[in-house]
Amino acid sequence: NAGVTQTPKFRILKIGQSMTLQCAQDMNHNYMYWYRQDPGMGLKLIYYSVGAGITDKGEVPNGYNVSRSTTEDFPLRLELAAPSQTSVYFCASSHQWGQGGEPQHFGDGTRLSIL
Amino acid sequence: DAKTTQPNSMESNEEEPVHLPCNHSTISGTDYIHWYRQLPSQGPEYVIHGLTSNVNNRMASLAIAEDRKSSTLILHRATLRDAAVYYCILRDVNDMRFGAGTRLTVKP
Numbered sequence: 001n002a003g004v005t006q007t008p009k010f011r012i013l014k015i016g017q018s019m020t021l022q023c024a025q026d027m028n029h030n031y032m033y034w035y036r037q038d039p040g041m042g043l044k045l046i047y048y049s050v051g052a053g054i055t056d057k058g059e060v061p062n063g064y065n066v067s068r069s070t071t072e073d074f075p076l077r078l079e080l081a082a083p084s085q086t087s088v089y090f091c092a093s094s095h096q097w098g099q100g101g102e103p104q105h106f107g108d109g110t111r112l113s114i115l
Numbered sequence: 116d117a118k119t120t121q122p123n124s125m126e127s128n129e130e131e132p133v134h135l136p137c138n139h140s141t142i143s144g145t146d147y148i149h150w151y152r153q154l155p156s157q158g159p160e161y162v163i164h165g166l167t168s169n170v171n172n173r174m175a176s177l178a179i180a181e182d183r184k185s186s187t188l189i190l191h192r193a194t195l196r197d198a199a200v201y202y203c204i205l206r207d208v209n210d211m212r213f214g215a216g217t218r219l220t221v222k223p
Contacts (some may be wrong), residue, residue: 004158033194035213041158042213059212090158101166102146104211106158 002026007106012050012112013081023091031094032074033058033086033104038086044092049074066077080106081114088112118142119203124218125195135188135217137203142183147206150177150188150198153216159202162188193221 007022007098024034030051033044035058045058049068063085065077074093088111092104120138127133128195132168147166151159163170163177165186176189190197202216 020174040215042215043212045211063153102166103149103161103164104151104159106160108158109156 004087004091004093004105006110007084008110009108010111011113013078013112015026015027015081015083015114017081018079019075020090021078021083021091021112023074023076023107025074025090025091025092025093025105026072028071029093029095029105030071031096031102032068033092033094034064034074034076035090036060036085036090037090038087046089059073066104078112083114086114117185118146118205118212119214121201121203121214121217123215124220126220129195129223130192133145133197133204133219133221135190135203135219136185137187138163138179139142139203139205142205143207148177148179148183149204149206149211150175151202151204152197153202154189154191154196154199159213162201164206175193181207187191193219195221195223197221 006027028064033048034046037043043058049064055066088109090109092106094102094104122174135178136156153159165177178187198215200218
């Protein structure tokens with residue numbers, strides 16, 4: 001099992017450009033999540049999905065969009081990149097969230113700089 | 116907005132036990148206590164979780180106070196590879212918020 005795979009690992013964007021961060025998991029998990037982590041801070045939830053076709057906003061969704069067409073994939077889209085979106089982005093997955101007891105499995109992150 | 120309070124940093128000597136404290140005085144009855152750690156340049160890694168009773172696994176032990184307002188992550192013999200930021204998190208139905216965590220330094 002590869003677990004949670006994120007691509008690319010690093011990216012530099014210019015202000016106003018758009019890009020898609022890819023996330024794939026091979027554990028047949030229903031739940032998937034996108035977080036961002038600013039320097040010296042903890043992670044903040046951007047969006048999450050409880051299954052194919054279902055997504056919902058987290059704590060900091062502005063400036064991002066997501067889609068979930070398959071169980072395996074959960075891409076994160078930045079439409080108009082802004083310097084405030086410079087961060088490390090982590091994707092995670094879990095079997096379920098409702099019980100609160102399921103651990104999340106994280107990818108290694110995408111380091112994004114917007115100049 | 117994190118619902119937990121942890122010391123910013125702690126130090127330990129290699130091969131000695133480490134007790135990482137966490138206060139969560141506003142915990143609700145349905146909140147699970149989760150611990151994750153993050154090594155440099157990696158994503159967070161699940162360590163352990165519990166609800167009311169103490170828990171043990173191959174990585175660590177979790178001691179939960181009887182009133183559930185605090186908990187302690189116990190690493191029985193710290194190694195250099197345990198140097199990381201440790202996050203104590205309360206998870207309920209639709210929320211899992213990371214605070215700044217505790218940066219653990221392990222000295223040889």
